[in-house]
Amino acid sequence: MGKQRYDQRVRAFVEVRGGEADWELAGERFAAHGWPVRDSVPAGAGPLGDAVETRPDSRVYEIEVRLPGIAKGADLGAARRVAKALRAARVEGYVRRTDVLHRDRETPSYWRAVDTRSRPRPAGAGPGRLLYRARLALGHADGRTLVHAEGRQALRLARAGLGAEALVTGVRPLDGRWREPRGRLSEELLERRLWALFLWALATAGALPFLAGRTGWPRGFWLVALGAGIFGTLRAGARLLPRHRAGGRLTGALLLAGCVLTVSGGPGGEPASRAQVAGVAVVVLVVVGLAMLVRQWSWGEWVAWAVPLAVTLAVSTLVAAGSLLHAFYADGFGLTPGDLDVPPIWKALAAVKLLTLTSLALVPPALWGLARHRHHFYATPGESFNFLLWPLMILLLVAAVGQLVLDTAEDAVDRTTYAAEHATDPPPFFGVHPEWTCVEPAIPVGRLAAEGPPLDPARPYLSFGVAGGNAVLWDAGAGEPVKVPASKVRLVPAERADQVCRSV
Structure with a gap:
């Protein structure tokens, strides 16, 4: 594995006690975790001054803790990580203060430098002026220089160092952001608000199948949930375009309409069922949660989690390749797997089906990954705790897969025997067509x-x-x-x- 990825930077002031040997050990632990030491001063000096008690065996380190996850709660998450690292090294240390270093980037326009000597700008506002602007927009006068700044600064950057050629050098925008330099959202804030709008629209549309056919208090509950979802979607759209809130609400309404059209199946289509919506939600939860968990793993946690998980999934895949589903199906009729002539393609599809049944067993580690991303106290990284967690996860995986496989095969057997008893057409089962x-x-x-x-x-x-x-x-x-x-x-x-x- 390469260097661990991080999303947040937190400045932490750590008081380390115990003398020079412990100070040196603490510095080694900071370096091992990839936390740069910006400064170190005796207790009672430096930025914190006399806010820290002066002690001859105490020293205050200013370090930069880099950790994945959201900005909210990153200061507390960093403090817990530093405290755990010092405790593992048997060093007495206290995180006295943490500050999240927020560094969000602006989003100025990109500009292309143009040479105005080849085709001078026509005077007046006739067809020649329109043709000139069209040729300019198509890049016929483009140079080889690209600048990234606001309007006036972009022109200065394009002309910098050109001497006499500066007066005949202009710029043209490559996007429309230059029209509103004020009130523009920063890069990360824009990304977060886009995700908020998308999730609100999806959740609102996903509530429709649960509302259909409901009566009594469940219908009231889902109506309230639907109303809250519509309000949240429109509000998220307005926050996406703070200077044009009406346009933002219209954007949210259009996105919501698209999601509703997708869930309802569109004109002449079949609407999504509750089980399908719930299944998609579980798959998204598992994929996102595991992705957040994996990107935070250290080497020790790879050994503790990934190796057993990989072995388990490999065994499951091999068993699936032998068509475990077909074996249980055949056993329901008093047959053996050899009594069913199943094409290889259907065995592969049965293996895929078996692997999809493991998604529910992967929900706990996915939730663990989301908890880490949000810096929950019980999910602070620690190798010892994870060594206790992976056997539980494997047991859950095996139990869930076994039960779901049995239920799937038993349901197919019951439907086939019912068809046989009532003289109707029996359903197929992964390449078996009675x-x-x-x-x-x-x-x-x-x-x-x-x-x-x-x-x-x-x-x-x-x-x-x-x-x-x-x-x-x-x-x-x-x-x-x-x-x-x-x-x-x-x-x-x-x-x-x-x-x-x-x-x-």
């Missing part, structure tokens, strides 16, 4: 070496296909599987489940 089939023996029925209940050629059976040289059937009346040599019978698709088959 269908009603008439079995026409090529030899007398009494001479067939069949496994299971006696074969009755006069009625159709549910056929799972041919595997291992046997036609694999399901006797709905007996509730048991039937296997007959495929070379001794002819399988003819039945038109319906209650038809009378031609027998030998």
Whole structure:
């Protein structure tokens, strides 16, 4: 791993006690964590002055703590990280003060330097002037210089060091931000407000499936939630364009309309169900939370979390490749996986299905990543605690996957047996397509070496296909599987489940 990424910089004043040996050890710990030491003075001197008690064995370090996460709470998060680092080194130290160093960038326009000698600007306001401006906008007079500043400064930068050529050098904007230099949002603030608008619109649209069909107090609850979402979306849009709040609200309304159209399926489309909306929310939560968790890991935490998780997922993938779902499905009918002839592509899709079932087990570490990003006290980085957490996560993963796999296979078996009992078309299951089939023996029925209940050629059976040289059937009346040599019978698709088959 390279250097750890960080989002915030916090200036911390740390009082370290114990004398020169402990001071040196504290400096080593600061360097090991990538926290530059800006200054160090005896206690009672420096920026904090006599606010810190003067002691001969005490020294105050001014360090810069770099940590990932949001700005809110970064000062407390930095203080906890420094305290934990000193405690791990068995050094007596106290974080006396922390200040978040906020450095947000402005967003001036980009300008391209232009040479006005090739085509002088026409006088007047006729067609020649319009043609000149069009050619200028298309870049026909562009030079090779790009500047990034506000209007007047951009012109000065473009002309700097050109001598006599400065008077014939101009600039043209590459975007429209130069029209409103005042009231423009800074880069990070603009990004945060864009995300706020997007999330408000998505959450509001996602509430619609939960409102549909509700009565009583649940309907009232979701109506209130929908109203709050609409208000939040319009407010987020207004905050996005503080100088044009009406335009911002219109932007929010258009984005909300697009999200609602997507969730509702559009004209002639099928609207999203509650399960689909909840599933998408869980997937987004897991992806974002794990991304925030992984970007904060140290080497020790990679060993504590990532290695066991990778091993677990690898085992799950291998098991899925062996079609665990198909094995449970076959077992529900008293068959073995070898009795089902499943194409490899469907085994791969079953493996993908199995891996998607692990998403619920990944919710706890995802929430842990979000808690770290927000500097919650219980999520302060520490290798020892994480060594206790990953076995719990693996147990949750295995338990959740096992239960979901069983539920998925059992549900498919129940739907198929229900179809067999009620003479309806059975549903497919990852490449297994049971269908009603008439079995026409090529030899007398009494001479067939069949496994299971006696074969009755006069009625159709549910056929799972041919595997291992046997036609694999399901006797709905007996509730048991039937296997007959495929070379001794002819399988003819039945038109319906209650038809009378031609027998030998």
